[in-house]
Amino acid sequence: MAGGISISNIELSGRRRGLPSPMDGHRDIWFDVTITVANPGTVPLHVISELRSMSYDAAQRVLTLRLAEAKPGPLHENGPIFSLPTPATVTVKPHGEAKITVKIPGILKELSQVPGRPLALAHTDIRDMQTIRCEIGASEKPMGRFERADARAVRTRLAKWGNTISRETPVKPDTRD
Amino acid sequence: MTLFLSKLANDGAALVDVFTITRCDSALGVTAATSQVDRITYAKTSSGAGQDRIEALVQSAGNVVISAVPNGTNIPDGAGNMIPINLVGGATYPADANGLIQVAYCFDNPMFGFDTAGNQISLPRSVILLHELSHAFHRANGSFDAADPEFQAITDENRYRAQVGLPLRDPNNHNGGQGPGDGLQIPTCTGMVPPGGTGPTGPSPCCSC
Numbered sequence: 308m309a310g311g312i313s314i315s316n317i318e319l320s321g322r323r324r325g326l327p328s329p330m331d332g333h334r335d336i337w338f339d340v341t342i343t344v345a346n347p348g349t350v351p352l353h354v355i356s357e358l359r360s361m362s363y364d365a366a367q368r369v370l371t372l373r374l375a376e377a378k379p380g381p382l383h384e385n386g387p388i389f390s391l392p393t394p395a396t397v398t399v400k401p402h403g404e405a406k407i408t409v410k411i412p413g414i415l416k417e418l419s420q421v422p423g424r425p426l427a428l429a430h431t432d433i434r435d436m437q438t439i440r441c442e443i444g445a446s447e448k449p450m451g452r453f454e455r456a457d458a459r460a461v462r463t464r465l466a467k468w469g470n471t472i473s474r475e476t477p478v479k480p481d482t483r484d
Numbered sequence: 485m486t487l488f489l490s491k492l493a494n495d496g497a498a499l500v501d502v503f504t505i506t507r508c509d510s511a512l513g514v515t516a517a518t519s520q521v522d523r524i525t526y527a528k529t530s531s532g533a534g535q536d537r538i539e540a541l542v543q544s545a546g547n548v549v550i551s552a553v554p555n556g557t558n559i560p561d562g563a564g565n566m567i568p569i570n571l572v573g574g575a576t577y578p579a580d581a582n583g584l585i586q587v588a589y590c591f592d593n594p595m596f597g598f599d600t601a602g603n604q605i606s607l608p609r610s611v612i613l614l615h616e617l618s619h620a621f622h623r624a625n626g627s628f629d630a631a632d633p634e635f636q637a638i639t640d641e642n643r644y645r646a647q648v649g650l651p652l653r654d655p656n657n658h659n660g661g662q663g664p665g666d667g668l669q670i671p672t673c674t675g676m677v678p679p680g681g682t683g684p685t686g687p688s689p690c691c692s693c
């Protein structure tokens with residue numbers, strides 16, 4: 308229950324267009340997803356307020372947005388080096404609510420490793436999605452600052468922080484180009 | 485044996501940032517190598533941390549490919565997850581079975597790190613690229629500090645920051661986030677023709693309907 312936090316609403320915006328690309332004038336299509344979280348309890352709750360990962364199940368047409376950190380897993384030999392920032396959070400007052408908005412692209416771009424070649428860039432049109440699933444991490448404890456932590460260390464510490472809740476909602480995206 | 489720009493990604497943005505790192509040294513060149521990559525050529529005509537690093541990469545025994553990608557692009561994190569590149573700024577993948585080292589970075593999202601006083605300071609896009617190229621350089625040259633790769637890369641990054649007059653980052657603090665920080669940009673250099681106003685204080689990907 309993450310100290311009583313709940314997701315009371317998930318709302319998908321109309322289609323938005325990015326500013327023209329300085330390279331070719333192309334304008335990407337984006338949507339806003341606004342997640343309303345409610346705190347019915349008597350103590351403030353700290354809630355992750357940024358997208359930490361996302362995935363699209365094309366067969367089920369489910370877009371999963373994770374405002375929660377992945378569990379620490381074994382790193383593959385060919386895994387990258389990167390610094391994973393401490394997640395941004397918002398504080399939800401007792402008996403209060405907060406709206407968290409994340410931007411999602413209409414065309415999901417994903418890089419993948421192909422030995423001997425540059426990273427491949429795949430495009431997936433996710434505007435046929437029928438369901439958005441949101442996962443959000445929350446805790447009564449502030450997250451603290453993880454100054455010297457690498458990605459695995461951040462995830463190891465966050466695995467002991469709070470709980471993750473989820474909710475799904477049906478959606479009908481604007482499919483205009 | 486050199487530095488390549490991936491044409492599968494935004495090679496124009498990557499070229500602008502490499503050019504910025506060399507402080508607009510007109511000796512920088514680019515030639516077609518394959519259908520997927522262009523090759524950077526460079527023998528510096530001026531010195532500085534940026535020029536030195538690009539020249540060293542071009543002359544390196546390793547092959548490094550740069551992929552510049554926009555906000556919202558997901559990358560594999562090496563632990564089975566896909567994460568938005570705008571969350572981390574960039575990532576460097578170790579040499580694959582064919583010896584290719586891959587650098588991916590986000591060229592259009594404002595990001596910040598921290599100075600030693602804990603203040604948020606900007607991470608302009610060429611700084612993010614330089615940082616990732618530091619990881620790649622040390623990987624390619626056998627000088628990679630596996631015990632503390634971020635300290636090593638931030639130390640290199642600070643040499644470039646000093647060259648262009650940006651405040652230095654705390655090499656003991658790897659943290660950061662999305663946002664403009666102090667908003668400081670890399671000073672433009674003569675001859676540079678940026679592809680537009682993207683960058684730490686440039687337009688975000690959203691929104692107009």
Ligand SMILES: [Zn+2]
Binds near residue numbers: 388389390616619634
């Ligand atoms: Zn790094």
